[in-house]
Amino acid sequence: MPLDQVETLGEQLSNTLDAQFKPLQISLKRPDDSLLSSYALIHDYAPYIALEIEPITSEPSLNYFHFYEQIKAPIERLQRTQDLAELCETAVAEVQQITGFDRVMVYRFHSDGSGSVIAESA
Incomplete structure (x- = not known):
C-alpha cells in the first residue's frame, strides 16, 4: 500500500x-x-x-458483514471468561449456537495420546 x-x-x-x-x-x-x-x-x-x-468478493454466500455480526457477541463472551473451564464451556455453547450441531465437545489430550472431554454442549 x-x-x-x-x-x-x-x-x-x-x-x-x-x-x-x-x-x-x-x-x-x-x-x-x-x-x-x-x-x-x-x-x-x-x-x-x-x-x-x-x-x-462477488460471491453472495461470503458476506463478511453478516459473518462478523454473527460471531461478534460470541467472541466478546469468550474474551470475558475468567479461566480455562469457563472458556471451554462458553466455547462449546457458542459453537453449538452458530453451527446448529447437536453436540459440541472440547477435549484435553494427554501425553499418551488419549483424551478426555472437558466441556460439552448437547
Missing part, C-alpha cells in the same frame, strides 16, 4: 477508534488507479492496532 494511502487510512482510523470496532467498507487505489473494494476490520491489541483487510 502506498505511503499516502497509509497516512490517509491512519487519519480515518484515528477518527474511528473511539467508536466500537466493527467492519468498514473501504476502497483501495491500485497501481493502475482502479479501486479495490474491501472490508476492513480494526483489532485492538493494546498498545497496537491491527487492520485486517479482505477484498470484497
Whole structure:
C-alpha cells in the first residue's frame, strides 16, 4: 500500500477508534488507479492496532458483514471468561449456537495420546 494511502487510512482510523470496532467498507487505489473494494476490520491489541483487510468478493454466500455480526457477541463472551473451564464451556455453547450441531465437545489430550472431554454442549 502506498505511503499516502497509509497516512490517509491512519487519519480515518484515528477518527474511528473511539467508536466500537466493527467492519468498514473501504476502497483501495491500485497501481493502475482502479479501486479495490474491501472490508476492513480494526483489532485492538493494546498498545497496537491491527487492520485486517479482505477484498470484497462477488460471491453472495461470503458476506463478511453478516459473518462478523454473527460471531461478534460470541467472541466478546469468550474474551470475558475468567479461566480455562469457563472458556471451554462458553466455547462449546457458542459453537453449538452458530453451527446448529447437536453436540459440541472440547477435549484435553494427554501425553499418551488419549483424551478426555472437558466441556460439552448437547
